[in-house]
Amino acid sequence: MSRAAADAWFDASKLVSFENRLNARFNALGRIRYPQVLRTHTDANIPADGAGVIPDALDRVTSDNGDGWGKISFTIGGPWFAALEVNNYGSSKGQGYEIVMYAREGGVLYRKVRNRGPETERESDWVEVRML
Amino acid sequence: MKRLLGVLLALGLAVTVAADGTVVCTATPHSTGIEFSATPTSAAAGLQCDLPAAEDEGGGVDPRWDDLVAGWKLDESSDGSAPVARADVLGVYELTDNNTVPSVAGKIGNAASFTIASSEYFSNASGVMGADANFTFAGWVWINAAAGAQIFFYQHNGNFYLRSNAGNLELWTRAFADSLIWNGGAAIGTGAWHFVVAWHDASTNQLGLQLDDGVVTTGATGGPNNAGTHTRFGTYELTQFLGGRLDECYVFDVVKDAAWRTAMYNGGVGRSYPD
Numbered sequence: 001m002s003r004a005a006a007d008a009w010f011d012a013s014k015l016v017s018f019e020n021r022l023n024a025r026f027n028a029l030g031r032i033r034y035p036q037v038l039r040t041h042t043d044a045n046i047p048a049d050g051a052g053v054i055p056d057a058l059d060r061v062t063s064d065n066g067d068g069w070g071k072i073s074f075t076i077g078g079p080w081f082a083a084l085e086v087n088n089y090g091s092s093k094g095q096g097y098e099i100v101m102y103a104r105e106g107g108v109l110y111r112k113v114r115n116r117g118p119e120t121e122r123e124s125d126w127v128e129v130r131m132l
Numbered sequence: 133m134k135r136l137l138g139v140l141l142a143l144g145l146a147v148t149v150a151a152d153g154t155v156v157c158t159a160t161p162h163s164t165g166i167e168f169s170a171t172p173t174s175a176a177a178g179l180q181c182d183l184p185a186a187e188d189e190g191g192g193v194d195p196r197w198d199d200l201v202a203g204w205k206l207d208e209s210s211d212g213s214a215p216v217a218r219a220d221v222l223g224v225y226e227l228t229d230n231n232t233v234p235s236v237a238g239k240i241g242n243a244a245s246f247t248i249a250s251s252e253y254f255s256n257a258s259g260v261m262g263a264d265a266n267f268t269f270a271g272w273v274w275i276n277a278a279a280g281a282q283i284f285f286y287q288h289n290g291n292f293y294l295r296s297n298a299g300n301l302e303l304w305t306r307a308f309a310d311s312l313i314w315n316g317g318a319a320i321g322t323g324a325w326h327f328v329v330a331w332h333d334a335s336t337n338q339l340g341l342q343l344d345d346g347v348v349t350t351g352a353t354g355g356p357n358n359a360g361t362h363t364r365f366g367t368y369e370l371t372q373f374l375g376g377r378l379d380e381c382y383v384f385d386v387v388k389d390a391a392w393r394t395a396m397y398n399g400g401v402g403r404s405y406p407d
Binding site for chain 2: 032033036038060062063064065085087088089090091092095100111119121129130131
């Protein structure tokens with residue numbers, strides 16, 4: 001229920017628009033890295049069981065290079081049905097990034113990853129985030 | 133084959149592979165004009181060529197590095213503005229830089245410096261260690277603060293987790309019954325380098341753990357439940373990020389003995405491949 005709501009909310013149209021903003025920021029950074037976005041919701045506030053939640057951590061920025069949601073210039077109005085996160089990566093294969101969605105269902109945290117770049121094994125549908 | 137090529141690269145030999153499969157090795161740092169080549173005769177035979185002698189035979193790699201599977205000096209320089217991959221000394225398990233891990237002065241050369249709030253970590257899409265096989269991990273670790281759980285080294289599905297938990301060193305494995313078994317408890321101490329050796333003896337199903345060449349703790353395990361599918365430094369599946377540093381991390385596919393661990397600790401100075 002929560003995962004389906006998240007998929008319906010962050011649909012193909014929204015995904016393409018978001019990717020365009022990430023690519024624009026990549027170019028603005030001189031193509032040295034894709035921008036990073038820390039998780040948009042604190043852990044206790046991650047959307048759960050199909051209910052939308054206003055993000056409470058959009059002001060988070062990375063300590064080493066100041067990346068954050070505010071640098072993306074992307075707006076999503078209303079309650080969100082998933083928390084979002086963008087992780088950049090780089091290796092000898094090249095650079096890429098992953099857009100990660102988080103939603104909680106029945107108390108279980110799930111994650112879905114969309115990869116853009118050479119490490120295609122990162123792509124995954126919803127999987128449970130298991131804790132040690 | 134990959135390991136052999138990695139050794140050649142680490143020794144400063146240029147290695148090229150021709151279209152017909154011929155491998156050409158050229159030694160440049162210590163001599164010039166030396167070139168030798170070999171053609172694999174079969175998959176089993178692999179590369180056929182004369183290797184440089186080991187250090188005890190006048191070469192450059194000390195025998196303490198026998199059975200090395202992968203090693204990361206983490207000497208690459210990074211200011212955190214762009215991703216910088218970290219090389220495996222054997223050239224097989226390069227680490228992808230996730231969210232731009234910067235470098236700082238390390239135990240030997242540079243080290244990687246991780247920030248929890250920035251979700252920084254290294255990854256490789258392969259498992260370095262076998263499922264229920266012998267291994268020894270050795271590396272230098274530094275935690276900025278004791279709070280929380282912080283992963284140093286993690287292999288998925290082989291299910292080995294080396295971490296600090298509230299400042300105490302722990303080695304975990306997820307066993308066949310999917311139960312988590314931990315071993316450890318030694319206080320690491322913050323803001324300083326510490327040498328960690330962790331191992332798994334498949335023949336006795338024992339985990340071993342040692343900090344700074346001190347007391348060894350062991351614990352029983354039912355055996356890890358799967359072959360490793362990926363490797364991480366500094367996180368467990370995007371949780372339990374490390375706030376601290378790593379340097380000179382190495383994995384072997386055997387259980388090393390006490391004399392070896394003492395030699396690697398080297399009175400607190402440490403060692404870097406191939407010394």
